[in-house]
Amino acid sequence: MNLAQAIAKAEFPEKLSCLFDPPRSRYRVLFGGRGGAKSWGVARALLILAARDQLRILCAREYQTSIKDSVHKLLSDQIADLGLDGFYEITQASIKGKNGSEFFFVGLKNNISNVKSFEGIDVCWVEEAQTVSKSSWNVLIPTIRKEHSEIWVTFNPELETDDTFQRFVAHPPKDCVIEKIDWSDNPWFPETLRLEKDALKERDIEAYNTVWEGVCRQTVDGAVFAREMQAADLEGRIMKVPYDPAKPVHAVFDLGWADATAIWFVQFIGMEIHLIRYIEDNQRTISHYLSVMQTYGYVYDTLWLPHDAQNKTLAANGRSIEEIVRAAGYKVQITSKVPVSDSINAARTIFPKCYFDREECAEGLQCLRHYRYDVDPDTKMFSKSPLHDNYSHGADAFRYIGLVVNEPRKVKKQTTYQLPASWMG
Numbered sequence: 001m002n003l004a005q006a007i008a009k010a011e012f013p014e015k016l017s018c019l020f021d022p023p024r025s026r027y028r029v030l031f032g033g034r035g036g037a038k039s040w041g042v043a044r045a046l047l048i049l050a051a052r053d054q055l056r057i058l059c060a061r062e063y064q065t066s067i068k069d070s071v072h073k074l075l076s077d078q079i080a081d082l083g084l085d086g087f088y089e090i091t092q093a094s095i096k097g098k099n100g101s102e103f104f105f106v107g108l109k110n111n112i113s114n115v116k117s118f119e120g121i122d123v124c125w126v127e128e129a130q131t132v133s134k135s136s137w138n139v140l141i142p143t144i145r146k147e148h149s150e151i152w153v154t155f156n157p158e159l160e161t162d163d164t165f166q167r168f169v170a171h172p173p174k175d176c177v178i179e180k181i182d183w184s185d186n187p188w189f190p191e192t193l194r195l196e197k198d199a200l201k202e203r204d205i206e207a208y209n210t211v212w213e214g215v216c217r218q219t220v221d222g223a224v225f226a227r228e229m230q231a232a233d234l235e236g237r238i239m240k241v242p243y244d245p246a247k248p249v250h251a252v253f254d255l256g257w258a259d260a261t262a263i264w265f266v267q268f269i270g271m272e273i274h275l276i277r278y279i280e281d282n283q284r285t286i287s288h289y290l291s292v293m294q295t296y297g298y299v300y301d302t303l304w305l306p307h308d309a310q311n312k313t314l315a316a317n318g319r320s321i322e323e324i325v326r327a328a329g330y331k332v333q334i335t336s337k338v339p340v341s342d343s344i345n346a347a348r349t350i351f352p353k354c355y356f357d358r359e360e361c362a363e364g365l366q367c368l369r370h371y372r373y374d375v376d377p378d379t380k381m382f383s384k385s386p387l388h389d390n391y392s393h394g395a396d397a398f399r400y401i402g403l404v405v406n407e408p409r410k411v412k413k414q415t416t417y418q419l420p421a422s423w424m425g
């Protein structure tokens with residue numbers, strides 16, 4: 001089939017005309033509930049545009065550990081469906097057109113140098129963009145810098161505070177086309193999805209409104225710190241919280257290798273707990289984090305490591321992370337090992353005293369807002385354990401701050417360090 005036949009074959013829901021009209025727009029944003037034909041529509045539109053003109057297209061998402069996580073499969077299926085197989089060559093990691101067009105696939109999270117290396121991109125499609133963090137957007141957007149280049153964004157909204165929602169819907173940039181598109185706009189809405197949709201509507205109307213109607217909710221379903229985060233918002237405790245050079249900084253760690261390592265930087269100021277910075281990354285050595293920590297110009301008090309920091313690691317010639325950090329000259333404490341529910345309670349007790357820096361803790365705040373209880377697959381009820389996901393590491397490290405503050409007796413046994421008397425109660 002040639003291009004003219006493919007164009008004649010491709011049908012789009014009416015709302016997707018915004019993908020072609022106006023002919024130039026810096027941003028095109030499609031958001032809404034599940035099954036709105038966003039992904040299919042964008043895939044088809046890009047395949048047709050790249051068959052007409054030579055384009056370099058970057059398909060990005062926040063989390064992509066392998067090409068399987070990307071839209072490579074969706075594009076490949078749509079190529080077959082449009083009858084463009086003769087035009088596009090599909091390899092394991094890329095898709096190339098006979099006219100020199102090319103599709104690339106990248107995960108944004110922790111891949112900053114890789115993202116920056118993409119030059120001359122005409123269109124960047126960011127799929128499942130609800131999870132894209134502020135820092136990922138801040139790297140990606142200036143990378144897409146070719147004259148007349150465009151950024152296409154598709155997502156299912158979740159929380160109003162999510163950066164993607166704030167950036168594109170609450171405060172849309174100039175030169176941005178936005179369309180909300182839901183299942184009711186999709187003429188090919190599949191019957192299987194209709195059954196799922198109707199079942200959820202009966203079971204849980206609030207969840208239904210978010211999942212299918214694309215309405216933001218106040219807190220995620222089963223949010224562990226729902227009330228605490230709402231109070232922090234209402235009481236204005238998410239604000240500018242600068243480093244106070246008169247006080248040292250405590251760094252509280254959750255350690256991971258394939259999973260993220262998360263670190264909160266905390267100052268205890270009078271009765272207040274100042275969260276001045278949060279960072280996370282993965283597949284980095286502890287020495288990497290220590291050198292990053294030196295760039296902030298803080299005076300450090302104690303580095304609080306979780307108990308698994310005491311394990312000897314193969315990667316570090318049989319030394320434990322605790323030993324490496326001590327050898328680097330830091331004061332180290334191990335946060336006590338307690339049941340998760342106890343440390344959640346400990347975190348709840350400190351929450352009202354916490355002041356978060358809006359900018360520097362943006363990713364950590366996302367973790368706290370999205371940290372939620374797992375759902376038992378049998379009963380469909382929330383279990384007592386939180387879900388292990390991309391947000392849980394930042395929340396785990398935050399739980400450890402609760403332990404740091406709430407367990408002075410245990411802490412005292414280990415070393416001579418004591419928190420200020422005001423923390424003992």
Ligand SMILES: Nc1ncnc2c1ncn2[C@@H]1O[C@H](COP(=O)(O)OP(=O)(O)OP(=O)(O)O)[C@@H](O)[C@H]1O
Binds near residue numbers: 155
């Ligand atoms: N142009 C089309 N032609 C035929 N069927 C389509 C078309 N677009 C969408 N569909 C059907 O609608 C279904 C949902 O579309 P799609 O996966 O694009 O929705 P979505 O908005 O990306 O959903 P989600 O928010 O769940 O990712 C597809 O699986 C397909 O069955």
Ligand SMILES: [Mg+2]
Binds near residue numbers: 038
């Ligand atoms: Mg989709």
